[in-house]
Amino acid sequence: MSTPKNAANTAREAIPDAANPLGLDGIEFIEYTTSKPQALGQVLEMMGFRPVARHRSREVLLYRQGSINVIVNAHVPALPDGAAPTDNPVIAAIALRVRDAAAAYGRALERGAWAVPPRVEVMELNIPAIHGVGKSRLYFVDRYDKFSIYDVDFVPIPTVDQRPPAVAGLHFFGVVQYIGNDRSEDWAEFYRELFGFAELPAEQRFGILPKGRILSSPGPASSRFYIQLIEPEASVLDVEDDEGLQRIGLGAADVLKTVAELAKRGVEFVESRGVHTEDRGALTKTWLGSVSFELVHDRRG
Template sequence: MKTSIATVSTSGELPEKLEAIARAGFDGVEVFENDFLAFDGSPADVGRMVRDHGLEITLFQPFRDFEGMPEPLRSRTFDRAERKFDVMQQLATELILVCSNVSSAALGGIDRAAADFHELGERAAKRGLKVGYEALAWGKHINDHRDAWEIVRRADHPNVGLILDSFHTLSRKVDINSIRSIPKEKLFMVQLADAPLIDMDLLYWSRHFRNMPGEGDLPVAAFAAAVADTGYDGYFSLEIFNDQFRGGSTRSIATDGHRSLIYLADQVRRARAVPDLSIQPMPPRAIVNGIAFVEFSADEEEAADLVRMLETLGFQKEAVHRSKDVSLYRQGDIRLIINTDRHGFAGSSFAIHGTSAYALALVVDDATNALERAVALDAEPFCQPVVPGEVEIPAIRGVGGGVIYLIDDKSNLGRFSEIDFLPVEDETEVVSAHLLHIDHVAQTVAYDEMPTWLLFYTAIFEAQKTPMVDIIDPAGVVRSQVVENASGLLRITLNGAENRRTLAGHFMAETFGSGVQHLAFHTDDIFATAASLRQNGFKPLAISPNYYDDLEARFGLDTQLSDRLKAENILYDRDEHGEYFQLYSPTFGEGFFFEIVQRRGYAGYGAANAIFRIAAQKKHLRPDGMPKA
């Protein structure tokens, strides 16, 4: 697959855009006219700059309000076209995009439009240029690619072809099977964009809410597969209009774009009966069978505080590392590692973020394949020196620059704790709290980073994203989406913070970036767990008694159950699948916390309870973020 992206898709000035696009690995770039006009250099300068980055200018765009104009407007459109052709020749690009007319002066008629394009094709041919026609979803007379194709067909000129845009086709729910009958030589360019499903004006939706394939809800993969079935072997190019992207990181947006196209190509390759050999194969998405461990970075003083909290939760030290200042704590299938070593990446992470859950290890079906796929999708591999004889675990960089280790049962990876750690006898008197496994990991990110990490997880791992929900914080709204797999063995909640007054925003501001803000542990009996926690000296997050009065009325709970919930500070929710119980620790440090949950068929994450939990947690924070004594 040959990849391209329109300069309008990224933030920044033109030189910055081109540098990021090239670094991300694209083959070509569409030059959007406004980006060119805002640049001080000549068209020839722009062309040289593009080629110096190893890119090809795949398209110059857009040329608006051309076909079907009455005189004297018609003559002026051809004059304008000649001026655009002048620029294109200096840029050294051969294709221009003409989008369907939206002018109130435009006249309808397929034959009239075809005649205009035939003449434009004649003029373009004299200069060795080509014209691509695209149906805008809001075009006055032409808003369907099938009508645009009929105009191109009747124009009957080798220098006039069709440009398809997934947004324009999918937003109007045009049958994508119609694409398969278009001759591949008449497809001059294919543009791709996804979008969340929102019921609004098409133009406004397009101009503000497009995103990368895989980040929205449109069937872009099915669209691309239909294109591939024509035999099309040209560029697949991203054309994204998005308010968040315009203010985001130029480099991150470009990287996301390239990742989205590589992932899309893999989807198309797997969907077709005859695989497209032009698409580089990669291993399938990795199946996640659980979380092997979560690793914290800390110094000795804060590690001691963290250990005391873990002990109240029923964790005991099981082992210490052979060569590093690292301890392993365990309960049920939950492994928590505390790393106070100052010489490795954990030490660097602590220096920047303070005590944090900087790494997690996923149990996958094949760690080697998972790493290969991740790297093919532009993930950054991670490695650091290990002592001979110790296990070197494949890993990639994740949210906030943290680490995701990839572990399977092959070779020695599944035995890393036996090989790298020495068992110890923990003499601390701790009562097990009946915690069985990690239910979910909650990562807090900047809101504009959420599409990045949703795409990252769903492209690499066999998982899907849930619809976005609003988490109400007394100081604002936090947007939340979940990446989960069908087995429930992978659940990662992504919470997007927009202001630092929210608990999530405070956590990000005080820890200097995105990261894991809380871990949720699963129990089969929340009340038995609460009783054991009391024996260990655990002090739960205190929930307002008003919450329980409303809870009883809202769900019609038995008074005895309501009283038990209130006595233990357990929150409750219910959906059509079942019940959910939640018990929280107070905050640790700058807003990190632990959660204990019991699911009885419940599919969600207790979003309705978030406002009460957050209000209670904020009472445990001083203005500087440190926990109260």
């Protein structure tokens, strides 16, 4: 077969990368559900986020700092099974950036993913999603460059900077996922087979909480993120029902500087014999019974 002269600029066939079967390009947003959105909003603002837009028809707010988008969903029902949000905030969804959302969704279903039935109202985008850990969802988003999903579903809050700067260059680093006993291999296979994640060697660790398995997403290095799978202590009985997304990891080029900046805002960090702030990372205290953030040294920001 001959090669056209301008082959570099011609893409008539969307042939997926074998190492990145769904075309992942990082995280677009992370969504919390809660029945106390104002309380969670106060925590997010203390962490440097600002509310920038409201959903057109639901009780949903978009918070942002730098390239990080966090959605606070207090709409009833907020979860795929029709359940209402609880007082303790829950990480209910991760939106994954992909080249083509419909194609990525179709390939995920072909590889064994379970579809989340859409509940789209008038004038809303249909964002395809599959089931993740627990009751969480994994969305596929391909509108994140010049025209984004927020341009359709959200209304900007007047007089608010739509691109508030990040505190000390904070950016998405990854998420921590709690899993049941002896479930590490099951979940590693889930992310490997569906998305092309690769497990990092045991000696390659980040931050100050290196327990469990760490999986690296495929895609460009600039948008790569990590999922840390953590099983319960050996002495704990089966806790499969407690599987879920536990906390967000934020990358910081200078952890100690970032901790100092956040401390000025009132953020407190865990300081104990086993867990304490250092140049590799830091862990915030837990708010509202379930919300904490982990800082990890990462120069990409």
